Amino acid sequence: MQAHVGKPRVLRVLFALVGLAAAMLLVGCGAVLDTAMVINRDGSGTRTMTLTLPASDAAKLVGGAEGADASIRAHLPESMDYSGITTLDDGSLMLTLTLAFVDSDEYKEVVYGLLGSRDGSTASIGFDVADSTLVSGVTIAENFTSQALLSWLFDGLVEDGVVDPSNRNNMSEVGTTALTFDGVGIDVSSGSIVGTAVDDNGFDAVTMATDISEFELIRRTITFVGADGVDERLYDDYFTAHTPEAATLRRVSDTWELSFAGEADEIADSTGIAMDADESIFALDTRISSAAPASLDVSLTNVVGCENVCSVEAPPLTDDVTASADVSPANLSMRPDSGEIAELSYTPSFTSASQEVTVGLFGDVSARTTFRVPSQAAALVGKGFEEMLAPDANVGTINVSEAGGEATYVVDITGETLDEFNSAYSAWASSGGITVVPSGGENIFWSSRSYTFNPSLAAVTGAHAVEEPGTVQLSLPLGSWLAGGSADAPFGGVVEVRAAGLSPAGMGGMAALLLALGVSVFLLVNNRERLIARHSRPAVSAVAWQPSAMPAAVPGSGLFTVRYSAPIRPGGSLFTLPQAHVSIASGALLGFRTQPQSPGERPRLTDLNVPRRTVRGTRLINFVISE
Incomplete structure (x- = not known):
C-alpha cells in the first residue's frame, strides 16, 4: 500500500x-x-x-x-x-x-x-x-x-x-x-x-526475479511456494483470479511460477495483480550522467507488498534483479516490501571500433576512427555519443549515420605535417599521436625509419567497452616496405614498426625511369611489323599442289596449302609462279603478281599481298590458273 x-x-x-x-x-x-x-x-x-x-x-x-x-x-x-x-x-x-x-x-x-x-x-x-x-x-x-x-x-x-x-x-x-x-x-x-x-493460508515463500537487460522490455518471474496443509484448490482459485493477461503460469509440484514481460509500467500492473497488492511500483527513471554524456544514471523504484499472499511465517519478499554488462551493478537483491530504490549506472558498449592511420610520402598524416553503437543504445543517450566522440571544430570532423540497427560515428583528423597532425590528434585523444625516428642508412634516395603510433583512445571512449574490437592499421608512405614489427595492432593498442623505402627524391627518379621504359615499350609495340618486315622474311615450310601432275602453264584449278612459320608483312613476297594468270577463288590472301621463270621450273607465286593483319599458321587456298 x-x-x-x-x-x-x-x-x-x-x-x-x-x-x-x-x-x-x-x-x-x-x-x-x-x-x-x-x-x-x-x-x-x-x-x-x-x-x-x-x-x-x-x-x-x-x-x-x-x-x-x-x-x-x-x-x-x-x-x-x-x-x-x-x-x-x-x-x-x-x-x-x-x-x-x-x-x-x-x-x-x-x-x-x-x-x-x-x-x-x-x-x-x-x-x-x-x-x-x-x-x-x-x-x-x-x-x-x-x-x-x-x-x-x-x-x-x-x-x-x-x-x-x-x-x-x-x-x-x-x-x-x-x-x-x-x-x-x-x-x-x-x-x-x-x-x-x-x-x-498464504504461501510459505514468495520470491521474484527481474531481468532489466533491455529497459524497454523487462521480464519478471514470481515464484510462489505452497504451504503444507493448505487446500490446493484455494491456490488454484487464487491464480485463476490473479494471473495477469499475457502472463505464463507454470506449476511444478507445490511451486507456481508466474512469468510476464513488458515496459516498466506494465510490469508494475502485472505484479500488482499477481500479488493482490493495493500498490505496485516499478519504474526506471533515467537521466544523462553528469560525468559522461553517453552514460545514464538510473533510479530503480521497486515497490510491492506481500501481505496478501505471504504466510505470516514466510521470509521477507526479495527480488533478484539482473541487468546487462553495461549496467553497474549488474546484479542486486532488492526488498520490494520496504519501498527500496536502487541507484544504477548505464554505460552502453560500442558494437565495434577500428582505426586507420595513413602516413603520406610528403609528411602528411591522416587518421580515421570508426565507432558503431546499437541504435537503441544511441537513442537512450540522445546525442551523448556524438558529444563524447566529436573533436573540436578546428581539430577534426565527425560524421554520424544510421543503418541496419546501428549508429555509426566516423572521426577524421588530418595534418599536412607530422607536428600539425600530432597537435590535432592529441587535442582529441589526450597523449595520443605518432612519432617517426630515423633508424640509420639514409641518403637522398633512401630512408629507414621507425614509426610508433599511440591511439590513446581510452581518453575518448572512457568506460565504454567494445564488444568486437577491430584493429589499428598504420599505412606507410608509398615506396616503403616493412623491415620489422607489424603495421597493425588490436584496437586501442600501440603500433610499432620499422620500415625502409625510397625518399621523395628516390621516388622521383624511379618515376622518371619507369616513364622512359614505358615510352620505349610503346614505340616498340607500334613499330613491330615494320621491324619484322625489315629484318626477316617469312619461311614457307611446304607447298602442296592438287592435282599433283598439273602442267605448269596449262589452265586449270587446284588447291595448295601454305604453312607460314613467321608473320607476313602486308604486301610482302612469299613465292613465285611461272608466267600465268592466277586468281584466288577463296581464302585469306588477296592481290598478287606473277613472275616468269625458266621452262619446267616449279611454279611460284611472287609479290603476294596479304590482309592488313599479322598472319601466322596454316592457310588453305583455292586457286585457278589460266593463260
Missing part, C-alpha cells in the same frame, strides 16, 4: 499535549502512560496515548496545569490531536494524545517522523494488514513504546521551565498497552505493540 505523506490532520497530536502535561506532573514517580491502538479491517485506525499524573506530582508543576497545557500546545506536532488537561476528582491530572492514520503506510511515515528516524535507522515498525482470499488479518511489531513518541512533550516541559531538568528521566512510566483489530482484542505482552491476528 502506498504511503500518504500528506498532512494527515487526522493524526493530530490531540492528546500529545495532554500527555506532556501529565508528564510534567511526573516530577515524583511520574505520569502513567497507557496506550490503546485500534486497527480497522481496511488498515485505518488510531493510536491513543493517555497520561495520568498523581495529585502529589501535579502540585510540583511550575505554573500548574495551565503552565503544562501552554507548553504542550506550543510544541504539539501537526500529526497529533491533543485533548487538553482534565483535573480528576482526586486531584490528579489527565490528558490524551491521539494519532490517527488511514493505512499502515501513513502510520509508519508519521511515527518515523515523530521518532526523528524517518529512514527507520533507530526504530523498526512492521505493520501489515491483509484482506485477501489467502491471508486476512493484521501483523504489527514495534521495538519502542509510546514514551519515545512523546519525547517532544517531555523535552518541551523542561525547556519551558515547567519541570525541573533533574526530573527529566522520571517524567513517565509505561502503563497498559492494548491492541484491537476489527473489533477483536489481541494480546500484547509488553509496552511495545507486538501482535498478530491472521487467518493464514
Whole structure:
C-alpha cells in the first residue's frame, strides 16, 4: 500500500499535549502512560496515548496545569490531536494524545517522523494488514513504546521551565498497552505493540526475479511456494483470479511460477495483480550522467507488498534483479516490501571500433576512427555519443549515420605535417599521436625509419567497452616496405614498426625511369611489323599442289596449302609462279603478281599481298590458273 505523506490532520497530536502535561506532573514517580491502538479491517485506525499524573506530582508543576497545557500546545506536532488537561476528582491530572492514520503506510511515515528516524535507522515498525482470499488479518511489531513518541512533550516541559531538568528521566512510566483489530482484542505482552491476528493460508515463500537487460522490455518471474496443509484448490482459485493477461503460469509440484514481460509500467500492473497488492511500483527513471554524456544514471523504484499472499511465517519478499554488462551493478537483491530504490549506472558498449592511420610520402598524416553503437543504445543517450566522440571544430570532423540497427560515428583528423597532425590528434585523444625516428642508412634516395603510433583512445571512449574490437592499421608512405614489427595492432593498442623505402627524391627518379621504359615499350609495340618486315622474311615450310601432275602453264584449278612459320608483312613476297594468270577463288590472301621463270621450273607465286593483319599458321587456298 502506498504511503500518504500528506498532512494527515487526522493524526493530530490531540492528546500529545495532554500527555506532556501529565508528564510534567511526573516530577515524583511520574505520569502513567497507557496506550490503546485500534486497527480497522481496511488498515485505518488510531493510536491513543493517555497520561495520568498523581495529585502529589501535579502540585510540583511550575505554573500548574495551565503552565503544562501552554507548553504542550506550543510544541504539539501537526500529526497529533491533543485533548487538553482534565483535573480528576482526586486531584490528579489527565490528558490524551491521539494519532490517527488511514493505512499502515501513513502510520509508519508519521511515527518515523515523530521518532526523528524517518529512514527507520533507530526504530523498526512492521505493520501489515491483509484482506485477501489467502491471508486476512493484521501483523504489527514495534521495538519502542509510546514514551519515545512523546519525547517532544517531555523535552518541551523542561525547556519551558515547567519541570525541573533533574526530573527529566522520571517524567513517565509505561502503563497498559492494548491492541484491537476489527473489533477483536489481541494480546500484547509488553509496552511495545507486538501482535498478530491472521487467518493464514498464504504461501510459505514468495520470491521474484527481474531481468532489466533491455529497459524497454523487462521480464519478471514470481515464484510462489505452497504451504503444507493448505487446500490446493484455494491456490488454484487464487491464480485463476490473479494471473495477469499475457502472463505464463507454470506449476511444478507445490511451486507456481508466474512469468510476464513488458515496459516498466506494465510490469508494475502485472505484479500488482499477481500479488493482490493495493500498490505496485516499478519504474526506471533515467537521466544523462553528469560525468559522461553517453552514460545514464538510473533510479530503480521497486515497490510491492506481500501481505496478501505471504504466510505470516514466510521470509521477507526479495527480488533478484539482473541487468546487462553495461549496467553497474549488474546484479542486486532488492526488498520490494520496504519501498527500496536502487541507484544504477548505464554505460552502453560500442558494437565495434577500428582505426586507420595513413602516413603520406610528403609528411602528411591522416587518421580515421570508426565507432558503431546499437541504435537503441544511441537513442537512450540522445546525442551523448556524438558529444563524447566529436573533436573540436578546428581539430577534426565527425560524421554520424544510421543503418541496419546501428549508429555509426566516423572521426577524421588530418595534418599536412607530422607536428600539425600530432597537435590535432592529441587535442582529441589526450597523449595520443605518432612519432617517426630515423633508424640509420639514409641518403637522398633512401630512408629507414621507425614509426610508433599511440591511439590513446581510452581518453575518448572512457568506460565504454567494445564488444568486437577491430584493429589499428598504420599505412606507410608509398615506396616503403616493412623491415620489422607489424603495421597493425588490436584496437586501442600501440603500433610499432620499422620500415625502409625510397625518399621523395628516390621516388622521383624511379618515376622518371619507369616513364622512359614505358615510352620505349610503346614505340616498340607500334613499330613491330615494320621491324619484322625489315629484318626477316617469312619461311614457307611446304607447298602442296592438287592435282599433283598439273602442267605448269596449262589452265586449270587446284588447291595448295601454305604453312607460314613467321608473320607476313602486308604486301610482302612469299613465292613465285611461272608466267600465268592466277586468281584466288577463296581464302585469306588477296592481290598478287606473277613472275616468269625458266621452262619446267616449279611454279611460284611472287609479290603476294596479304590482309592488313599479322598472319601466322596454316592457310588453305583455292586457286585457278589460266593463260
